[in-house]
Amino acid sequence: MKDKFLSAREMFPHTNGIVYFNTAAYGPLPEKTKRAIVDNIELRLAVEKEDIRQMYALKDTLREDFGSLIGAEARQIGLSMNTSTGLDLAAYGLPLKAGDEILVSDVEFPAAVYAWRGASETKNLKVTFVKSTDKKFDIGELEKAISDKTKVIIVSFVQFFNGYKINLAGISELCKRHNIFFVVDGIQGVGAEPINVKELGIDILACGCQKWLLSPYGSGFFYISDSVKDKLIPQSITWYAADWQLNHSDLFKYDLPYFDTAEKFEAGYYATLNMLGMKAAIDIIADLGVENIQKHNHALIDKLASYLKETEFYKVKSSLVENERSSIFTFTCDNHDSLFKYLLENRVKAANREGSIRISAHLFNNENDIDKLIEVLTAYEKNYKSKVAAGAN
Numbered sequence: 001m002k003d004k005f006l007s008a009r010e011m012f013p014h015t016n017g018i019v020y021f022n023t024a025a026y027g028p029l030p031e032k033t034k035r036a037i038v039d040n041i042e043l044r045l046a047v048e049k050e051d052i053r054q055m056y057a058l059k060d061t062l063r064e065d066f067g068s069l070i071g072a073e074a075r076q077i078g079l080s081m082n083t084s085t086g087l088d089l090a091a092y093g094l095p096l097k098a099g100d101e102i103l104v105s106d107v108e109f110p111a112a113v114y115a116w117r118g119a120s121e122t123k124n125l126k127v128t129f130v131k132s133t134d135k136k137f138d139i140g141e142l143e144k145a146i147s148d149k150t151k152v153i154i155v156s157f158v159q160f161f162n163g164y165k166i167n168l169a170g171i172s173e174l175c176k177r178h179n180i181f182f183v184v185d186g187i188q189g190v191g192a193e194p195i196n197v198k199e200l201g202i203d204i205l206a207c208g209c210q211k212w213l214l215s216p217y218g219s220g221f222f223y224i225s226d227s228v229k230d231k232l233i234p235q236s237i238t239w240y241a242a243d244w245q246l247n248h249s250d251l252f253k254y255d256l257p258y259f260d261t262a263e264k265f266e267a268g269y270y271a272t273l274n275m276l277g278m279k280a281a282i283d284i285i286a287d288l289g290v291e292n293i294q295k296h297n298h299a300l301i302d303k304l305a306s307y308l309k310e311t312e313f314y315k316v317k318s319s320l321v322e323n324e325r326s327s328i329f330t331f332t333c334d335n336h337d338s339l340f341k342y343l344l345e346n347r348v349k350a351a352n353r354e355g356s357i358r359i360s361a362h363l364f365n366n367e368n369d370i371d372k373l374i375e376v377l378t379a380y381e382k383n384y385k386s387k388v389a390a391g392a393n
C-alpha cells in the first residue's frame with residue numbers, strides 16, 4: 001500500500017515545491033486533471049469532433065463513482081457545482097410549511113446556515129441553533145432541542161475548523177424516531193473518511209469536490225434518498241430534468257417525463273471541464289480506497305500529535321478519539337498568528353482557523369511532510385522562547 005501512496009504522491013506536482021496541509025480549504029489538482037482539461041479544450045478549439053456523447057457517458061460514470069464512494073446508487077446522485085446547490089435543494093425543495101423548525105449547530109459552516117436562512121425568509125421557517133460544547137457538536141443538546149415543530153436536522157459530516165467528526169449514526173436514529181429529514185454537508189469528509197449514506201439513513205447529502213475530492217472549483221454532487229426523491233419540490237426545473245436521450249433534432253417536446261433519478265434536480269448543461277477534473281481525481285481516490293486513505297491520513301496526524309504532546313509549548317485542540325477524529329487536525333500555541341506566518345515563510349501551507357493552526361492530511365502527504373512540519377515547529381518554538389527570554393515579545 002505504501003508504494004501506491006508514493007505513486008499517488010507523484011501525480012501531484014505541488015509536492016515538489018511545497019508542503020501542503022490545506023486540503024480542507026482547497027485540494028490540489030493532480031497532473032492528470034490538467035492533461036484531461038487541456039486535451040478537451042484542444043478538441044473544442046478544433047471542433048472537428050463532437051464530444052457530447054463522451055460527456056454524457058462521463059456524467060453517468062461519475063454518478064456511479066460518487067455513488068460507490070458514499071454507498072449509494074448512481075440513480076441517487078446528481079452533479080452540481082458546489083455544496084450549496086445540494087443544500088439549497090434541501091432548503092427549498094423539502095416539503096416544509098410555515099412554522100416548521102430546522103436545527104443547525106451553532107458552530108456550523110455558513111453554507112448550511114445561509115441556505116436555511118434564505119429558505120426561512122421565503123417560507124417562514126424557523127432556524128434554531130443547537131448549542132455546541134467546547135466548540136464540538138453536541139448530540140445531547142441536539143436531542144434536547146427537538147420539538148414537535150422540528151422537521152429538518154442539518155449537520156456537517158466533519159466540522160470545518162476543528163475536524164470533529166459528527167456522530168451521524170446517532171443523529172440518524174433521532175431523525176428516524178422523530179420523523180425528521182436528515183441533511184448532511186459532506187464536503188469536509190467525503191473522500192477521506194468512509195461514509196455510507198444508505199446505512200445512515202441520510203435523506204440529502206450535499207458535497208463540493210474542490211477539497212478532499214481534489215477537483216476544480218465549481219465541482220460537486222448531491223445524493224437524494226429514494227424516500228425523499230418524490231417529495232422534493234425543486235426551486236427550479238430545467239429542460240435537462242427530462243431525458244432527451246441525446247435526441248436534439250425534435251425539441252418541441254414540452255411534455256417529456258422528468259428523469260426518475262436525481263438528474264431531475266440538476267441545473268442544465270454540465271461543467272464538462274470540471275467533470276474531466278473530477279474523474280481524474282476520483283480514479284486516484286477509488287484506486288487507493290477511502291479506508292486506506294483514512295488510515296494513511298490518521299497515521300500522519302498521529303505522528304504530528306505525538307510530537308506536539310511532548311512539548312509544553314503546543315496544545316492539541318482536536319479530538320483524537322477514534323470515532324470523533326478526521327483528516328483535519330488542529331493545535332495552537334501562544335501567538336499562533338505569527339506561527340501561521342512562519343509556517344508559510346518556510347513553505348508549509350496550513351490554515352489559521354478559529355484560534356488554531358489547522359492541518360489537513362491527505363493522500364499525497366507523506367512522513368517527510370510531517371518531519372518538515374515538525375522541524376519548522378521546533379525552530380519556531382526555539383525562536384519564540386529566545387525572543388521571550390530577551391524580552392522582545
Ligand SMILES: Cc1ncc(COP(=O)(O)O)c(C=O)c1O
Nearest residue numbers: 082083084109111156160187208
Ligand atoms: C463544511 C463546509 N461546507 C461548505 C463549504 C463550501 O461550500 P460551497 O462548496 O457551496 O462553496 C465549506 C468550505 O468552503 C465547508 O467547510
